[in-house]
């Protein structure tokens with residue numbers, strides 16, 4: 474099977490099974506962490522919305538995080554995705570806590586409303602990104618605790634909607650844990666804490682990169698409407714995914730935002746294009762490479778390169794220049810160090826330091842907080858990271874310098890005229906110099 478053919482290639486060259494949480498399905502000894510004992514905790518019912526690779530992983534991690542978690546309802550645009558997801562739990566050590574009969578499997582664009590209203594305590598929002606703002610707004614309105622995958626939105630109207638949901642979740646004391654998984658990785662937390670201590674002085678510049686291969690595609694089947702074809706190939710359509718920069722490289726942008734202490738840049742300039750995307754409908758309208766320069770009001774800069782092209786060099790690391798030296802982060806390494814200009818090591822994450830699964834940590838923290846009655850709300854920084862990615866895409870698509878204010882105020886909605894499995898125009902790639910940010 475070629476790299477292009479498999480949906481599982483999308484989490485690339487790095488710890489794929491860990492990323493999707495699949496390894497944990499079969500890990501020996503994990504039964505002891507999930508099987509309820511005599512002291513059975515109060516059930517915490519969970520709905521999964523978006524039953525693909527990440528949703529399956531998130532459900533597994535939720536089940537492992539807390540012995541009282543019950544997977545109670547699922548929703549997906551397509552019934553076959555729900556069935557395939559649930560099938561994976563047939564041999565799961567906590568299969569008794571997967572209680573999703575046919576009447577709690579909700580298909581279609583409105584399925585999420587029924588899943589949220591099915592009597593659950595928490596939701597896992599893992600669908601294609603386009604729909605996240607509406608899924609999040611409904612979850613908050615219904616008073617549910619939330620695990621919310623990245624990206625949280627694909628356009629500026631989505632940004633404004635998610636900002637409102639973040640505020641409303643805070644007012645209601647709801648937990649809102651984002652899928653920016655590096656924020657819950659122990660070596661990254663240690664690195665950014667060291668940065669905060671001033672070991673590197675002040676951050677002056679940062680370079681992040683996400684060089685990887687193309688994502689898999691789904692060939693059109695007989696009977697699929699235009700809408701179904703696009704949603705099944707959601708990674709390849711800007712309106713659904715936000716493009717590669719927003720969908721995937723946003724992880725690297727989140728680390729830039731972390732290093733720049735959640736202070737948004739003043740502007741961005743960028744470029745990109747579709748160098749090697751085959752001219753087939755499955756490849757939609759997204760670019761296969763981007764290069765973005767973010768600039769802050771005081772002149773500091775951050776640089777982000779990403780690529781999804783076959784047979785090229787792969788790398789997913791970060792580099793920070795401070796007034797007292799440099800920092801290198803290879804999360805997958807794991808290698809994390811800081812050195813002064815003479816090359817003397819100022820700090821490094823110990824080779825034998827703890828490196829627990831960051832995807833599991835997201836759910837451990839969420840369910841621990843729900844049990845303890847405490848509140849985690851990742852909202853403020855998650856919307857900034859996500860909006861920086863949208864800003865970068867706007868700069869690259871337009872070929873113009875775009876300001877933060879301009880991007881946040883943009884009225885351009887990527888939504889289709891209606892959400893029905895019917896006809897839908899094929900979008901065309903944006904041409905720099907022609908496309909305008911409106």
Ligand SMILES: NC(=O)c1ccc[n+]([C@@H]2O[C@H](COP(=O)([O-])OP(=O)(O)OC[C@H]3O[C@@H](n4cnc5c(N)ncnc54)[C@H](O)[C@@H]3O)[C@@H](O)[C@H]2O)c1
Nearest residue numbers: 523524525526527528549550554599600601604622623624
């Ligand atoms: N944090 C990470 O490292 C990480 C890793 C992988 C994916 N993700 C994110 O998780 C999300 C899902 O990615 P994936 O890899 O699981 O993709 P996937 O294609 O395997 O799954 C997405 C699922 O969402 C469903 N869906 C689409 N529109 C829907 C709608 N309107 N309502 C309900 N369901 C809908 C699809 O049918 C599909 O089953 C994406 O936002 C992706 O960026 C994050």
